[in-house]
Structures are given as structure tokens and as C-alpha cells.
Amino acid sequence: MTGPRTGRGRLLLVLGLAAAVAVFTATVPLLRGWFDLRVYFGTVHTWVHHGGRIYDYRVPGTAYGFTYPPFAALAMLPMALVGLGAAITVSLLINLAALAAVLRILAGPRWRRHGWYRWSLALCALALFEPLRDTFSFGQVNLVLLALVLGDSWLLASGRGRWAGAGTGLAAAVKLTPALFIGLLLLARRWRAAGLATAVAAAATALAAWADPGASRFYWTEALWDTGRVGRLDYVSNQSVQGVLARLGEPGRAWWATAALVVLCVWAWRARRAALAGDWPAAFALTGLAACLVSPITWVHHLVWLLPSFAVLARAGRPRLAGALYAVLCTSVVWLWFDDASGIDGFLGANAYTWVTLGLLLGLPAGQPRSGPSRPGRPPLPRRLMATTPAPRQASPVTTPAGDQSGSSSAVDEAAATGTAGDALRGPARSASSEPTGSTCPAAAKPQSSSSRASS
Numbered sequence: 001m002t003g004p005r006t007g008r009g010r011l012l013l014v015l016g017l018a019a020a021v022a023v024f025t026a027t028v029p030l031l032r033g034w035f036d037l038r039v040y041f042g043t044v045h046t047w048v049h050h051g052g053r054i055y056d057y058r059v060p061g062t063a064y065g066f067t068y069p070p071f072a073a074l075a076m077l078p079m080a081l082v083g084l085g086a087a088i089t090v091s092l093l094i095n096l097a098a099l100a101a102v103l104r105i106l107a108g109p110r111w112r113r114h115g116w117y118r119w120s121l122a123l124c125a126l127a128l129f130e131p132l133r134d135t136f137s138f139g140q141v142n143l144v145l146l147a148l149v150l151g152d153s154w155l156l157a158s159g160r161g162r163w164a165g166a167g168t169g170l171a172a173a174v175k176l177t178p179a180l181f182i183g184l185l186l187l188a189r190r191w192r193a194a195g196l197a198t199a200v201a202a203a204a205t206a207l208a209a210w211a212d213p214g215a216s217r218f219y220w221t222e223a224l225w226d227t228g229r230v231g232r233l234d235y236v237s238n239q240s241v242q243g244v245l246a247r248l249g250e251p252g253r254a255w256w257a258t259a260a261l262v263v264l265c266v267w268a269w270r271a272r273r274a275a276l277a278g279d280w281p282a283a284f285a286l287t288g289l290a291a292c293l294v295s296p297i298t299w300v301h302h303l304v305w306l307l308p309s310f311a312v313l314a315r316a317g318r319p320r321l322a323g324a325l326y327a328v329l330c331t332s333v334v335w336l337w338f339d340d341a342s343g344i345d346g347f348l349g350a351n352a353y354t355w356v357t358l359g360l361l362l363g364l365p366a367g368q369p370r371s372g373p374s375r376p377g378r379p380p381l382p383r384r385l386m387a388t389t390p391a392p393r394q395a396s397p398v399t400t401p402a403g404d405q406s407g408s409s410s411a412v413d414e415a416a417a418t419g420t421a422g423d424a425l426r427g428p429a430r431s432a433s434s435e436p437t438g439s440t441c442p443a444a445a446k447p448q449s450s451s452s453r454a455s456s
Contacts, residue, residue, distance in 0.1 A: 014120040021127045034088050035059070037139025039066055040076050041087050047073065047212075048080040054215040055223055067223060070208035070215045071173040072141075091139045098143040099126070105150045106281075106311040128330040134301035142304045145171040149181050150284065150308065156193065157280040165193035169200025173208075177302075180291045184283060187268055188275035231297060236338050239353040240298035247341045247350060260294040266361060274366035282366035285309040289361040293354070303329065303353060309360045316365035325356050 043066040046052035148167035155164040171178035185194035209216040233246035267290035274283040288305035313322035337350035
């Protein structure tokens with residue numbers, strides 16, 4: 001890595017970058033005022049303290065309320081015990097903890113080798129990532145769900161698959177989008193993990209139905225299918241396939257269903273190959289990409305699901321490509337077409353984040369075995385079995401001068417002691433606007449909140 005080589009120079013560089021990022025974050029992007037968190041907070045307090053119904057609450061002065069599954073409201077019940085300020089503080093701490101878990105998993109088992117300097121540069125870069133800063137500013141739950149799903153990826157990749165699936169099931173009970181990861185487990189023939197994920201999601205949903213039968217009945221029979229509660233499909237913050245079609249004037253379900261089916265076929269083919277080869281990081285990254293594309297609405301802050309893809313690219317030896325695509329998602333470029341997304345420039349620019357997501361789905365390096373050969377649907381063989389080497393063939397006798405015999409004998413002994421042949425067979429090491437989702441436009445009196453949208 002180029003840059004200062006002394007500790008003092010590195011410290012000064014990190015402090016300078018941190019100051020520049022702080023100034024940029026405080027002045028350029030539009031801060032969201034924890035709008036989504038205020039939706040959660042108001043919903044829970046109305047439900048618990050005033051006897052209101054979950055899906056009837058609206059943020060004062062707006063038409064936006066709670067549209068997650070009922071279990072999400074049940075999981076947020078502790079907010080009924082605190083004030084809004086304390087809820088904001090706890091939200092920030094939880095998101096920071098989730099971000100730390102995500103980075104720890106994505107960095108791999110050798111995360112300590114990066115040192116404080118590289119980690120500091122990475123944190124400065126993450127602060128510029130628009131989906132991430134919107135997640136913090138809205139008080140959203142995306143990072144927590146990403147951490148839960150990546151936890152299952154880590155369990156599967158490390159051979160500790162006994163509890164794999166529990167995190168995915170819990171995430172799917174809070175929002176519907178992570179349910180696609182259960183499909184990944186089924187494609188990979190991980191029946192135990194898929195069954196556990198399904199059982200956890202079903203149990204959480206049943207618990208919510210027991211706690212508030214009326215809310216559950218309303219959500220699953222009406223709210224889930226009412227697209228009017230979700231928001232404007234053609235709004236520029238919607239960076240899904242449906243958003244692209246809506247901005248083209250084709251919001252019909254037939255077009256979207258066809259495009260979504262094509263995306264799902266590509267995902268199933270690539271993700272299954274990656275999972276069966278033991279490349280779980282790539283398989284989970286591909287699933288996050290597909291979920292963002294096929295969801296009817298994918299607001300910009302939902303694109304934190306792209307973070308695993310950048311880690312896979314960097315680990316595959318393509319850091320420049322990862323950096324270039326990552327930089328696109330730091331620019332807020334799509335908001336240049338906030339008022340008018342027509343024309344070729346609007347088609348390309350207003351959907352820039354969608355094109356990045358689609359390109360990653362098609363071109364992300366995936367399917368490379370990470371721990372040696374493995375049979376379909378089974379984890380890679382343990383290293384102690386892979387290290388077994390065949391008996392060496394008897395070499396033809398070679399006549400050497402008397403003076404060289406001791407050297408040849410010691411070389412043979414050294415090769416036998418170090419197990420060079422066994423090492424060779426082990427293979428390579430694993431190595432604001434009129435809506436609050438606006439980015440740089442001025443805020444208006446009635447912002448549109450992502451939390452008011454259905455999470456399917």
C-alpha cells in the first residue's frame with residue numbers, strides 16, 4: 001500500500017481524511033433526521049401506551065407509517081421503555097456493532113493483519129458509502145439484517161453449520177427480502193440450515209400473530225399486497241428492476257415479473273455453483289444482489305447488501321474494479337435526475353446503482369473452491385484428510401560421487417520431514433427532496449420514508 005511509511009505520517013493522513021469525511025457528511029448529503037426510527041418509535045409507543053393499532057399510526061404531518069411484518073414491531077418493543085433520544089442513541093450503537101460484525105466477517109480470519117492504518121482508511125471510505133450513511137441517518141435496520149445473514153455465511157464457510165440458518169430466519173421475519181437466502185440454502189442442498197431458517201421465521205411470525213392477531217391478519221391479507229402503501233415506484237431512490245421499468249413508463253406487473261424471473265434464473269445458476277464449490281461468501285453476495293434487483297422497491301439505503309460483493313471482488317484480485325464501483329455508490333449521482341429521468345442520459349444515470357448491481361450479479365467471481373474439493377451438497381473435506389499423500393514411487397538408483405552422497409541423503413531426509421508432497425496436494429490457501437430518501441436535494445414538509453414501504 002502506497003502512502004506514508006512512518007507512524008506519525010499515517011496518523012496525520014488518517015486524521016486529515018477523517019476531518020474531510022466529517023465535513024462532507026455534515027454539509028453535502030442530506031441528513032434524514034432518523035425519520036424511519038421515528039416511525040418505529042411512534043408505532044411502538046402508540047401500540048403499547050395508547051392502545052392503537054400498529055398499521056394505523058402515521059408520523060405527524062405525513063402519511064407514512066409502519067409497513068414491516070408484525071414481528072418487526074414485536075422485536076422493537078423495548079423502545080416503549082425509553083424516550084426518542086435514548087432510542088436514537090441505542091440505534092446508533094446497534095448499527096455500529098452490526099457494522100463491526102459485518103466487517104469482521106468480510107475481512108476473513110486474518111483480519112488482524114490489516115492493522116489500525118488500513119482499518120482507519122476503510123472506515124473513512126465506508127463513511128462516504130451512500131447506502132451506509134443513509135442507513136445510519138434514517139435509523140434503519142439494514143445493517144442488523146446483513147449481519148444476521150452473514151453470520152450464517154460464516155458458520156457454513158467455517159464448518160460450524162449446526163446453527164446456520166437461524167440468523168437468516170430471524171432476518172426474514174423482520175423484513176421479507178432476506179427470505180431469498182432460504183432459497184440459497186435450498187439450492188445448495190443444505191436441508192438442515194434451510195429447515196432451521198424456515199422454522200425460525202415461522203415461529204417468529206406465529207409469535208407476532210399470538211401477540212396481535214388483528215395486526216397479523218391485516219398485514220398478510222391487505223397491507224402486503226397494497227402497493228399504494230409502499231411508495232412511488234418511479235421515484236429515483238428506487239434502484240430495483242421495477243424502478244427502472246417504472247421510470248420508463250412500464251410499471252405493469254407482467255414486465256416486472258418477466259424481468260425478475262430472468263434475474264432469479266441467473267442468480268440460481270451462479271449462486272448454486274458457488275455454494276456447491278464451497279464459496280459461501282460469493283454465494284451470499286450473489287443472493288444479496290438478486291434480492292435488491294427483484295424486490296419491487298429497493299431504496300438506496302437497502303444497497304448495503306452490496307458490501308459483500310466488493311469484498312469478494314477485492315479478495316479475487318480485482319481491487320481496482322471494486323474501488324471504481326464502490327466510488328459510484330458514494331457519489332449520489334442518481335439524484336442528478338431527480339426531477340426528470342427521461343432520455344438516454346436519464347436511463348443511464350438515474351439507474352446507475354441498478355446497473356452496478358446487475359453488473360455484479362453477472363460478473364462477480366464465484367464458484368472457486370475455498371477449502372479443497374467437495375462433493376455437491378457436502379462441506380469440503382477436513383484438512384487432515386486432504387493432507388494424506390500417496391506412497392512415493394521407487395526412484396531409479398542414481399550413481400553419485402562419494403563426496404555428494406551425504407548431501408543427497410540429507411536433502412531426501414529433509415523433503416520427507418517437511419512433507420513437501422503433502423503440501424502440494426493441499427491446494428492454495430483460502431485465502432433531500434420531497435422525500436427523505438433524497439440525497440442532495442432540499443427537504444420538504446412531507447418527506448417520504450423508506451420505512452413506510454413494504455419490505456417485500
